[in-house]
Amino acid sequence: MIAHLSPISGVATHGGRYIASAGYDNQVILWDAHQKIALARTWHDHLANQLSFSSDGNYLISASSDHTARLWSVPSMKLISVLSDHGDDVEMAQFHPAEALIATASRDHHVRVYDFKGCLRQCFKGHRADVISIAWSANGQTLLSSSDDGTLKQWSLATGDLLQDIDLGGVETDTIAIANNGTVYAGNDAGMILTIDGGHRQATAAHQAGIKRLVYQDSEQLLVSLSYDRLLRVWKVASSALTPIAQSTIPPEVWPRSCAFLDENTLVFATFGSSYAVFHIPTGEWNLDKVCATDGINAALHHFSGVVSIGDAGILKTNGQALRDLRSLCNFLTPIGNKICTGGQTGTLFDATTGEPLYQHRSPLNCGAAFLRNGIDHMVIGSYTGEGLVFALAQDGAVHHVATLQLHDNAVKSIAASSHMLFSVCADGSAAWWSIATLRELFTKRDAHSRIANGCAALPNERFVSVSRDRKLRIWENFASTDLDSPHRHSIKCVAASPDGQWIATGSYHGYVAVYDPATGQWQPSVRPTSAGISSLCFDSDNAQFLASSYDGNIYHIPIVKRQ
Structure with missing residues (x-):
């Protein structure tokens, strides 16, 4: 059976028909959206981070920590080209809205544009830290990038010039989205959504922790924000104002790192499990069908009771034998007295051996x-x-x-x-x-x-x-x-x-x-x-x-x- 063996870090959709997922098991999987059946899969040489479909749905681009982005045909998932030349992890890749071009964001501080043959067409240099997110303007003439250096930069595709350098006050901004009218939305580590419309800038307090993903849906003018405060919020965009219209607590199995609109009422999410999750906006219902636990270990401890481990599934094991299921991803094991404590994505500190919650924090x-x-x-x-x-x-x-x-x-x-x-x-x-x-x-x-x-x-x-x-x-x-x-x-x-x-x-x-x-x-x-x-x-x-x-x-x- 085709499924992910490690957490899913990226999801993309096309036409309500296809869903693609990128995983920390190096896999890229193409799914039938109606039946949740895997149609095909392929691999990178290291973690697959994010992906996107071309506007016609005939191509898929995936970004990876193997320092490449790879172009695949859909639905065969045949490799067409490898976009190399990156000096570090590729965090994101996005198709040009009209031309056969692909932009990439890399932790080597650069933004690049390639053609479908994998030939480098532009390399934009100017960021002083890792580039995390990119977005094309609606007409494709400019490209926007956000970086850990706390800036947004707008680039000209035709000339390669830096057109605009927006200082965000040094606050890291992991995610951006652009509406068709050119309005820019940026989500930062302070939990703020910045709305940038020409020379006007407005900040909306959206979350209690850093915003990891913004997704814009132009036909309904909806903006989705995901945060490590474990909240999903859906906003209606009217002029420069953001009005919250839906909210949900994100289940422990869901990773608030990536989501995509399947249709105007349905969102698809990355998870820590073997498949993607689905959220229905009007009803607030989550569907985690076929999202099974994965075996990845995040921490191990040599203890007087043996070798203790825990990981993506939140299952505490001693010498490989399951002892306690905490039902959420855990990152560490810390012994104190006769206890072993753990915690992770939900922000809950647990007594790992008993499963007792000891403390609740606002972030992971x-x-x-x-x-x-x-x-x-x-x-x-x-x-x-x-x-x-x-x-x-x-x-x-x-x-x-x-x-x-x-x-x-x-x-x-x-x-x-x-x-x-x-x-x-x-x-x-x-x-x-x-x-x-x-x-x-x-x-x-x-x-x-x-x-x-x-x-x-x-x-x-x-x-x-x-x-x-x-x-x-x-x-x-x-x-x-x-x-x-x-x-x-x-x-x-x-x-x-x-x-x-x-x-x-x-x-x-x-x-x-x-x-x-x-x-x-x-x-x-x-x-x-x-x-x-x-x-x-x-x-x-x-x-x-x-x-x-x-x-x-x-x-x-x-x-x-x-x-x-």
Whole structure:
């Protein structure tokens, strides 16, 4: 049976007949919209991110983290051309409204335009950070791009010139949409929808967390916004005003990263499962038929009870055996006392072993670290909206929220604790140090990493280590780093260290693990236990090895080559 094996990150529709989905299993699947039957599938070499149909429905373009966009014929899904030349992940690709041209947005900071043969026709340079979203004007003469640099830029297709540079106040804007009359809608990380109509700009407070996708439907003048606050909102557009006409809580299975109109009353959504979800706007009803759980693991922990893991399906496992179903994607496992805590997309902090909800946050939870403060067990949980939520374990075993620290202005990607400090890294590349004793900020380095930071870990003597998309290993001491080149050729997802700091392991989105020996300054030969990404690393003290969890649902043993 054709189905996704990992979360679906992108969906597109055409004419109420076809639905296409792009997945973190590298698959692109074409579906019959009426029967929800897979018609054909194909693959990228890495994560498939987003896709779109041509206006006539004869072609599909998919954007991927393999640094390409690929053009397919519909419905055969035969490969027509590969749009290469990108230096990093391709986040989005969009067809020109009339000509045989395709625009791409890449994390290499550039916007490109190709013809259907895969020949590069234009390369627009000017963004200072990852380009996340693009949209053509209705007449196809201009192209709009949004970037993590906090700007919107309008480009001329004919001349390649930058026509307009719109400063959004430094707030990251992940998604844009353009109406046929030229009005631009932009959704930012502050939960605001910006309406830009010529020289007029209006901000609408739409969500309590960052907006991840805007979709505009011109015939009915409807705008859909999706946010990590787990709300779907439908807006009626009248002049420059946005009037909310429908709202729904997004089910735990649905990923608010992508949606598309199937018709004026029906939306199709990306999910964390094997197929797409459907929402009927007039009734507010969700249809998750055939959305089955997938096996991807997001976190593994070597615990006294065994090897504990959790992932996309929210099923806690010990030594591979299911123990508890939390029914929502979970990102981390943090032990505190005799408990193990977890959380993820719903923003709920759980006692992983009992399933008891402990705390509800306004945005997804991403990472955690345990520490001692005044002799009492504590933990800090990092969120998508930049907060560090501090909890204390009472003598009766209850978990109490004691503080909220604004660690960053963007998503906390990873957090670690030493005896005296908390250390966190952020999606904007920054790093922050906080005092455990006072729970006050010690230092923040805005440019700690040149790209998105993904992971960090503690080392002995109040030192830390971090990794990022820039493929560097950074060892931090006294708020300064020693930057080391790694053998990785793709983004590093995670890092872990042995308790004595003698070994540091790094894992990449391409399935490689490389272990660094600080004493010799040498890297051990890289190993690739899987072609899927490495999601987390931890040290197994009992067997003096690292454990690497993967999005393929397995946990791999990574031996250490002992020094001679």
